[in-house]
Structure formats: C-alpha cells, structure tokens
Amino acid sequence: TTWTTWTTWTTWTTWTTLKLDVSKASKCCGHGSSCEHKSDSSTAADGIDGSEDENNENNDLEDLASDNHSRPPLLGMGQVLRKPRPTSATTDAIASDQSILPGRQRIHVKTFGCPHNQSDGEYLAGQLKDYGYTLVDSLEESDAIVINSCTVKHPSETRALNLVSNAQQLGKGVVLAGCVPSSNRQLADKLEVSMLDVTQLDRIVEVVEETVKGNTVKLMDKRNDLPSLSLPKVRKHRFAEIITINSGCLGNCTYCKTKMSRGKVVSYPIDTIIERALESAREGVCQIELASEDMGAYGIDIGTNIAELLKRLSDALLRDYPGVMLRTGMTNPPFIMQHVDEIIEVLNRPNVHAFMHIPVQSGSDQVLRAMRREYTVAEFSYLADRLKAGVPEMFLLTDIICGFPTESEEDWEETMALCKKYQFQGIHISQFYARPGTSAARLKPLKSHIGKDRYKELADLVTSYDRNEHLLGREERVWFGDTEQERSKGVNAQGQTVGRTKSFAKVLVPRNDSLLGRSAIVR
Numbered sequence: 001t002t003w004t005t006w007t008t009w010t011t012w013t014t015w016t017t018l019k020l021d022v023s024k025a026s027k028c029c030g031h032g033s034s035c036e037h038k039s040d041s042s043t044a045a046d047g048i049d050g051s052e053d054e055n056n057e058n059n060d061l062e063d064l065a066s067d068n069h070s071r072p073p074l075l076g077m078g079q080v081l082r083k084p085r086p087t088s089a090t091t092d093a094i095a096s097d098q099s100i101l102p103g104r105q106r107i108h109v110k111t112f113g114c115p116h117n118q119s120d121g122e123y124l125a126g127q128l129k130d131y132g133y134t135l136v137d138s139l140e141e142s143d144a145i146v147i148n149s150c151t152v153k154h155p156s157e158t159r160a161l162n163l164v165s166n167a168q169q170l171g172k173g174v175v176l177a178g179c180v181p182s183s184n185r186q187l188a189d190k191l192e193v194s195m196l197d198v199t200q201l202d203r204i205v206e207v208v209e210e211t212v213k214g215n216t217v218k219l220m221d222k223r224n225d226l227p228s229l230s231l232p233k234v235r236k237h238r239f240a241e242i243i244t245i246n247s248g249c250l251g252n253c254t255y256c257k258t259k260m261s262r263g264k265v266v267s268y269p270i271d272t273i274i275e276r277a278l279e280s281a282r283e284g285v286c287q288i289e290l291a292s293e294d295m296g297a298y299g300i301d302i303g304t305n306i307a308e309l310l311k312r313l314s315d316a317l318l319r320d321y322p323g324v325m326l327r328t329g330m331t332n333p334p335f336i337m338q339h340v341d342e343i344i345e346v347l348n349r350p351n352v353h354a355f356m357h358i359p360v361q362s363g364s365d366q367v368l369r370a371m372r373r374e375y376t377v378a379e380f381s382y383l384a385d386r387l388k389a390g391v392p393e394m395f396l397l398t399d400i401i402c403g404f405p406t407e408s409e410e411d412w413e414e415t416m417a418l419c420k421k422y423q424f425q426g427i428h429i430s431q432f433y434a435r436p437g438t439s440a441a442r443l444k445p446l447k448s449h450i451g452k453d454r455y456k457e458l459a460d461l462v463t464s465y466d467r468n469e470h471l472l473g474r475e476e477r478v479w480f481g482d483t484e485q486e487r488s489k490g491v492n493a494q495g496q497t498v499g500r501t502k503s504f505a506k507v508l509v510p511r512n513d514s515l516l517g518r519s520a521i522v523r
Contacts, residue, residue, distance in 0.1 A: 103132030108142035113150025115291035119242040126232035144173030149180035182261030199223040239481035241280035249294040254439035281321035296335030307342035344390035359399035363418030364411035395504035397426040403451025405443035
C-alpha cells in the first residue's frame with residue numbers, strides 16, 4: 001500500500017488510511033510550481049489494509065555468508081546446456097527461425113519479495129526492454145518468463161517454484177532468478193531451467209537469449225562487486241524509485257536463509273547513490289525509497305556510515321529537487337543505535353519521511369537470544385523511545401514472528417505487552433517457518449495451532465486502535481504517487497489517488513491523475 005506492497009498471505013500488515021479533501025497542489029519537483037484541485041467532500045475515515053499478497057513480502061531479510069568469486073566472463077563452455085525444452089500439445093512442434101531471433105520474444109517478469117528484490121526485478125525488466133524484448137503482463141501471453149524469487153518464507157518460495165512448473169507445462173522458457181536458486185545450490189543443480197544468481201542480474205539478456213533458443217543457462221557464481229545502479233530500469237510505479245544502498249547483512253539470525261544468497265554487506269559508494277537519486281528525480285519520481293537487508297550496516301565495508309549517506313543524499317535532493325521525498329529502509333537495532341542522534345536530525349528534515357522500519361521480532365529476551373538477534377528488548381525500547389521523543393508523529397514499523405520454537409506462553413505475553421506499549425503504526429506479523437539449512441530448522445517446532453492463535457491475537461490488537469485519529473480536521477501536505485483500484489467501490493469505482501504525509505500516514509482521495517507526481521494540501 002505504499003510504493004511497494006507490504007503484505008503476504010502469511011503476513012498481516014496494518015496501515016491506517018485517511019480519505020481527505022484536496023486543495024492546493026504542487027509538482028514534486030518543487031521550485032514553487034502549483035496547480036488547483038478540489039475534490040468532492042468526504043468523511044475522514046480510518047481504514048485498514050488487511051490484504052495479504054504473497055507477491056510482495058517486506059519482512060526482515062537477514063542473511064548467511066557465501067563464497068564470492070570475481071565477475072565471470074561472457075557465456076562460455078560449461079554454462080550453456082543444450083537441452084530441448086518440453087512443449088505442451090498446443091505448442092507448435094518446431095519454432096520458426098523468426099521466433100528465435102534475439103529480442104523478438106515476449107517476456108513476462110514476475111517478482112516476489114522485499115524492496116531490494118522489487119528493485120532487482122525492475123532492473124531485469126529494464127534491460128530486457130532496452131534490448132528489444134516486449135514485456136507482457138501474464139505467463140500465458142509470454143514466450144518466456146523471468147521469475148525473480150524470494151526465500152524468506154516457505155510460501156513465497158513455493159509460489160515461485162509452482163510458477164516454474166506451470167511455465168514448463170505450458171512450454172515456456174524459464175529463467176529462475178532471485179534468492180531461491182542463489183541460496184540453494186542443490187535446487188539449482190536439480191531444476192532443468194535457466195538460473196541467475198542475485199549478483200548476476202546485469203547478465204539477464206544473455207541468459208534470456210539462450211533460454212528462448214531452448215538452451216539452459218546457469219550463471220550461479222558469486223561476484224565480489226555489485227550491479228551498476230545506472231542499468232536500464234522499468235519502474236513498477238512511475239513516480240517511485242527504489243535504490244538499493246547495500247546488499248547483504250552482518251547478522252547471523254538462526255531463522256533466516258537470505259544471507260545464503262545475499263552474503264555479507266557490500267555497499268554502494270555515497271556518490272553513486274546520490275547520482276542515481278538525482279537521475280530518478282530528473283525522470284519525475286516524487287518518492288525515493290532506500291532498500292537494504294540492513295540499512296544500519298551501510299558503509300561499514302567502505303569506511304562510511306548510514307548517517308553520512310542520509311545527510312548528503314537529503315542535502316542533494318533538497319538543493320536540486322526540494323519536492324522529492326526520501327524514505328529510509330529496513331534497519332536492525334544493533335548498528336543504527338550508534339547513529340540515533342544523527343538519524344533523528346535527518347528524519348526531521350522537510351524532504352525526509354518521519355518513518356523507520358525496525359524489526360523487533362519478539363518482546364522476549366529469551367527468544368531474541370534463541371534467534372541470535374544480538375540486542376535485548378531494553379535496547380530496542382531505548383531506540384524506539386529516542387526516535388519517538390525526537391521525531392514528532394514518528395511512523396514506526398516493526399516485524400513480529402509468532403510461534404518461534406522456543407517461545408513459551410510467558411514469552412508471547414511479553415511480546416504482546418511490547419506491542420501494546422508502542423502501538424506501532426504498522427506491524428508485519430508472520431508465523432514462524434523453518435527454513436532448510438538454518439539453525440532454527442533443527443529445533444522442535446511448536447504445535448501448529450499455537451502460531452496461528454498468536455498470529456490472530458496480535459492481528460486483533462493491531463486493528464483495535466486508530467493511529468490516525470489525531471489527524472482529523474488538520475491540514476497537511478501530501479505527496480501523491482500512485483493509484484489504487486483493488487478496493488475501490490461506489491463513487492470511487494474508478495480508483496483512488498494515493499499519497500503519504502510527511503509522517504507517512506496514507507491518504508486516499510477520489511482518483512485524479514493530475515495529482516500524480518505532485519504534492520497537495522489536504523484536510
């Protein structure tokens with residue numbers, strides 16, 4: 001419900017929304033230009049986004065280490081396996097020469113997972129379109145599919161692998177990219193489809209080229225460097241840019257599998273990130289989101305830190321594009337704590353949303369130790385209290401895992417008490433899933449109904465209080481960047497225009513495409 005979808009069918013994320021009247025609007029590129037807009041009056045109401053979309057998980061993505069190798073050469077011996085692809089009965093037995101000419105096919109790109117993965121998917125699509133391929137919206141109308149997968153939880157991985165099977169049955173070319181093949185070499189060896197490691201996304205054109213010819217290509221070596229941020233890109237949302245600032249993390253959480261694919265922290269230089277942000281602003285975006293497995297660990301590998309990045313990036317945007325809003329990414333408590341004063345200063349700047357995503361995962365120190373989270377409940381509370389005291393109307397988002405194998409009833413009561421204390425503006429609630437290869441997978445699981453019951457208890461708490469009540473009757477500037485149609489009915493059957501306040505409250509108004517990419521004063 002922001003520029004990327006936040007929830008999955010196993011994750012309940014609650015957002016609070018307002019339907020408001022719109023008055024003066026101005027372009028997000030700033031410099032004082034404005035337009036007049038009036039909407040039909042509507043009653044301010046609080047809404048809940050209880051949708052659970054498996055396609056877009058935004059959970060705590062902490063990863064395990066893997067060996068790195070230098071960039072491989074172009075496709076060569078041992079990387080192209082010439083195996084005929086099975087075709088369905090309705091598929092022509094022999095393709096014409098025209099159908100395998102490079103860049104002439106229709107490609108469907110399907111992405112699962114976090115903002116980092118969403119950005120990767122946009123780069124995959126951008127390179128394919130730039131080369132000449134036609135991007136299509138469904139598997140059925142495609143000649144080949146690129147599946148950008150997520151391995152955070154079992155359901156997301158299963159959906160990606162089911163999509164692989166469906167595509168094979170339809171005789172489509174398949175490229176499996178993302179964290180699933182990158183974290184599971186046994187799977188990579190077993191599946192007879194083309195594969196691309198997460199560090200190799202800038203070679204997608206080569207892999208698709210061979211795949212549509214009926215060949216199987218597997219580029220699974222790890223690279224030491226990161227793909228360029230200046231690659232061609234097709235944004236899912238025209239006015240929102242996701243910039244990956246670093247890949248991997250320094251944690252060793254017992255339940256998390258992503259580090260097997262993303263590895264340890266590798267950061268982009270500050271100047272490179274600023275250059276990408278300014279380029280995106282020139283192209284008309286009005287919101288820039290920073291993506292990372294752990295934003296707080298940014299720069300440790302290159303001698304800088306997240307506070308320095310945020311200050312320089314917000315300065316550059318405020319100087320050249322004062323109407324473009326910046327939003328921080330997910331951060332774990334340990335590394336961000338040492339920069340809390342500087343983070344508070346940045347979050348109070350006019351072009352930075354007062355938003356932080358800090359997963360706590362549990363309110364019990366015993367469970368946090370079993371998860372190997374490397375902080376205590378007291379340390380998380382210190383961080384949350386400092387942020388809420390220093391940033392008025394702070395939007396604090398967190399994650400909770402229900403039913404971790406060592407979680408007792410007393411542990412769960414401590415988690416509920418923590419959530420009641422802070423009344424988080426958003427919570428990603430997830431039942432525990434044992435991920436193969438992780439330490440937690442070897443623990444004796446709780447009975448399945450326990451995780452479900454705790455999930456429901458916390459979800460009921462989240463829907464019991466109104467986080468936007470204090471906004472009723474107030475005038476606020478809102479930055480509009482998207483259109484929402486899924487739940488639009490009655491007078492809003494044509495959809496609603498979606499925006500966010502400085503403090504990241506979600507705002508819906510009757511659809512008006514002229515607002516997109518602009519900000520407006522609303523009541």
